[in-house]
Amino acid sequence: MPSSKSRNSPFDTQNERGGDRLLQIEAVYDKVPVGLCYLNRDGIFVTVNDQLSRMLGVSSDHAAGRSVEDVVPDHAALLRASLVAALKEKPIPDHKMQRGTETLMISAAPVTNDLGEVAGISVAYTNITNMTQISERLAEIEQRTTYALESAGQWIWDMNIATNRVWRSPQYRTLLGLDPASPAAENVAWDIVHPDDKARTIEAFEDVVSGRKPHFEAVYRVQRGSGGEAWILSRGKIVEYGPDGSPLRLLATSVDISSQKQIEEELSLTVRLRMELERKLLEANRKLKKLSESDHLTSLPNRRKFSRLLKREYERARDDGQPLALLMIDIDYFKAYNDVYGHLAGDRCLVQVGRVLSKVIGKGTGVVARFGGEEFAALLPGASVDEAADIAATLLEAVTGLQLDHEDVPAGRTSVSIGISALAQLPPSTQDGADALVNLADRALYEAKRAGRGRVRVWGSFSTD
Structure with a gap:
């Protein structure tokens, strides 16, 4: 009956032939580019090559003679399971393990003693983090052919x-x-x-x-x-x-290398799908941003977008010493229009007025937005007060030219009132100049309505008493 020492330690250096085999395996282990170790049937590290020492961050001297729980507690259970499978003469599956930013493939094979009994397992650690996986896998397979050429x-x-x-x-x-x-x-x-x-x-x-x-x-x-x-x-x-x-x-x-090729193809497919998803997400984000900055009825920029544009153009005009004008535009008697013709007709009126305003303003560098309710705002970068007044007069004519009936007003046609303010009208010490432009244009708009509607007023060109 063989001794337990012979049974559990097939490569014990006290056995001349076993010692030679251990030296041979250690020599092979130190020459391969993958991490290799030998565990006896008790889960004790017998030998660890330099590559595995670097991978695990432990020295071979520290690992030799110690259990897997002491040396690699993070995956000791995996090694134990492989050892149990080997002792039961069952297949030992390969496993992937994440270690920091690296992915390792752990493969194990049974090792028998001179009596043909399973005395432990040889374990290989292969870094498959990047596409050098093919060459690393080949090195691992070549090493495993020492025990089973067919399985390689x-x-x-x-x-x-x-x-x-x-x-x-x-x-x-x-x-x-x-x-x-x-x-x-x-x-x-x-x-x-x-x-x-x-x-x-x-x-x-x-x-x-x-x-x-x-x-x-x-x-x-x-x-x-x-x-x-x-x-x-x-x-x-x-x-x-x-x-x-x-x-x-x-x-x-x-x-x-069919399995590696399959991984490459799956990875390539994943990359393509991810790129397509990112493209769709970017497109969706662009659409969402556009929706968040657009008026749902007229499709013009909304007040949020207009306020951002106004602040940007105000700072640019102020820093560059360029003119800037702002128009506040209001549909006259719009509440009465809704009461007479209904809200659906009122919506159509807003759309038509917004379209004609955009057509006129769009001929230059300006932008028109729906400010809220029946009120619109137009920003005119580079426009002086006189130029802004000319554009406003054109807007009045364009809206009148729509010939939208409005039987509840004296003129019988839908019209707009317009108030104008300009950067040049602000004192140099003005704080929050963008908001100040809106306030002045609003006050000019109020004056246009007070004067009878359907007209233009420029801030500073009328008495504020």
């Missing part, structure tokens, strides 16, 4: 460059779902490569043969025996040259 999904091939023939190891038949019992044979190079990928693959080969590149690397599709396609990554180098320096043999390995 890898084959070796040797190409005779002179004859353009290639020998492939039997594993490629298993990987592609072909009959593994078929004898290995030499085939024409690139015969298994998908037609659409062949030119690119041969170009990569010619780059190596010509010396333009030191290594061969190509990604291409091959047909599976059961149907469908597999994505293959092949890497190799020239290993034999003739006396004249011409390349004779290319030795390479191939590995199935």
Whole structure:
């Protein structure tokens, strides 16, 4: 009956053969670019390579001889579950783990002692944070072929460059779902490569043969025996040259990267969907902003938008010493219009008046907005008082020209009254000048109404007594 020490510690240095095996594994561990460790059946770290030490932020000396709970408490349960699966001879699934800003793939495989018993697990940590995942995954698979070549999904091939023939190891038949019992044979190079990928693959080969590149690397599709396609990554180098320096043999390995390709495609789809979503969100935000700044009835800028424009233009005109005029426009007897013709007709009246005001003001650099109720406001950057008065007179004529019946007023037609104020009328010490312009134009508008409506008044051109 084997001792518990032999059973639990297959690589104990007291056992000469076990010690040699441990030294071999440690030598292999230190040469690979992925994080590797060996846990015995009790969940104790036996060996940890330098790469894993850096990943986990612990030294190999600190980890060796300690339990997973002591060294990696954040995912000790995962390692314990993998160890239990190995001891029960059940498949050990791969797991992803987020560690800070990095994503790690954790893979484990059972390790047996000289008696064929499971003595622990070999665990590999691969950084799959970015698209270097393919090469890192390949390194991990190559390491795991030490224990199970078939599970690595890898084959070796040797190409005779002179004859353009290639020998492939039997594993490629298993990987592609072909009959593994078929004898290995030499085939024409690139015969298994998908037609659409062949030119690119041969170009990569010619780059190596010509010396333009030191290594061969190509990604291409091959047909599976059961149907469908597999994505293959092949890497190799020239290993034999003739006396004249011409390349004779290319030795390479191939590995199935279909799962990585699927991840790339899913990621690409996710990126496209996200970009489309962002585009739609930006468009929706633009529409929402426009709606929030527009009057729902006339589609003109609302008071909020007008106030922001007024403040901006006021500050610009004040700083640059440029003229600026403001018009407050009110539909005369509008309440009576609603009472006589109804609110729907009143809405149509507002829309028509707003449209004609916008048409006149829009010929220049000004902007007209619905200020509230039956009142509109027009901002005229660069306009003097006289120019503003001319524009106001044109507005009066344009509204009258609509010939909207209004039987409850003396003229019998809808009209507007307009009050004008200008930046030049404000004292230099005026505070809140934008609001002051509105107040002065309002007072001028009041004077226009008091004088009989359907007319224009400029602030400062009438008595305020």
